[in-house]
Amino acid sequence: MNIVILAAGQGKRMHSNLPKVLHPLAGKALVLHVIDTARRLEPESLCLVYGHGGDTLRTTLAAPDLVWVLQEPQLGTGHAVMQALPHLGAASTTLVLYGDVPLIEGETLQQLVHAARDALAILTVELADPGGYGRIVRNAGGEVVRIVEQKDATADERAIAEVNTGIVAVPTARLAAWLGQLSNHNAQQEYYLTDIVAMAVAAGVPVRTVPARSEWEVLGVNSKVQLAQLERVAQLRTADRLLEQGVRLADPARIDVRGELVCGRDVFIDVNCVFEGKVVLEEAVEIGPSCVLKNAHIGAGSRLAAFSHIEDAIVGPAGVIGPFARLRPGTELAAGVHVGNFVELKNSKFAAKSKANHLAYVGDAIVGSRVNIGAGTITCNYDGANKFTTTIEDDAFIGSDTQLVAPVTVGRGATLGAGTTLTKDAPPDTLTISRARQISIPGWKRPQKK
DSSP states (O other), X not given: OEEEEEEOOOOGGGOSSSOGGGSEETTEEHHHHHHHHHHHTOOSEEEEEEBTBHXXXXXXXXXTTEEEEEOSSOOOHHHHHHHHGGGSOTTSEEEEEETTOTTOOXXXXXXXXXXXXXXXXXXXXXXXXXTTSOEEEEOTTSOEEEEEOGGGOOHHHHTOOEEEEEEEEEEHHHHHHHHTTOOOOSTTOOOOGGGHHHHHHHTTOOEEEEEOSSGGGGOOOOSHHHHHHHHHHHHHHHHHHHHHTTOEESOTTSEEEEEXXXXXXXXXXXXXXXXXXXXXXXXXXXEOTTOEEESOEEOTTOEEOTTOEEESOEEOTTOEEOSSOEEOTTOEEOTTOEEEEEEEEXXXXXXXXXXXXXXXXXXXXXXXXXXXXXXXXXXXXXXXXXXXXXXXXXXOEEOTTOEEESSEEEOTTOEXXXXXXXXXXXXXXXXXXXOOOOOOOTTOOOOOOO
């Protein structure tokens, strides 16, 4: 088949400099949802008709399989499809989609294309409030005779609940002939793609309708209000899928998945968690409230306490993270690692059963097994121009309020006394202390406020 995606509209009601179809839904641009669904149908030709924000669109959506078709000026849906005609295989069926209708599903489109093998097929839906949509007008025998737009409809026609979604499939040769006969003699002075319905009826070509399985599947976005409403729909659909897979959600209405979330058995996710990019939660993982995970892999049995942030990081099995912990890109934790409250890790590797339980910063470090990092410890990894590595070998104990000035190595089994500033390697199995001499000054008085 050929697939044409219409994405040339300006989206004035969005009140944004960003092209409407690039606004995000569940972490992905509206039009990318449509493109991804179209790709799964494996079309012969995939055309994107663009207009407003063309440079931004082409930069954002650059892909070798997209055929870019400029519509300038924008004179309606029929005019948009006309621009794509030179790129469509004449022997195929052409499916017309919309870049601002993101939740359409592949199974529905396959049914529509199947119905269009020898006919014009229209995707329709019945709405309690059909205002703004073109109505499906049928004769006494129930056959479709035409589609009338809201602004051109009579009072009786506006009472019709069955509406056109705009998504159609039609043999390309017939489509080309009908597009050449379109007229703009209407209230909007535009070339409506829907006018081909009356042409099909006049030519004796069957007009078939395929009902959308759900109203949300064909909802479009024309404003920030509609975008927010559709976001909730998308998130609840994702929550339902997770529940059906066995994930336990504290509240299905308070989860945001802005990418791909893969869960093992017996995963629990508390309220207000956000998942971005690709996140993998292995078996029996527990995620506490208000955690944010982006491109993260969490090993089996690990627990993340409230307000933990994980980005481009790996947590091994049986880890204990948070609350208020931050794992930045490049962090890799082996089995049984504990990272406590107000601890930040960046580009660091921790071997099994090591701990940094509170108030520490560890960056650009290689940490061995069974290491204890005391409160207030930091690795001084940056000299203002370059980053350097700190190595802490197995079974080392780092006392509280220690500064490790990289590059530096703490030997196996070494102990650093509290308050140490380490600028040279600490030998293994040895206590190393670096402190100024403690003195008391008699007669000193604390300054008084003037």
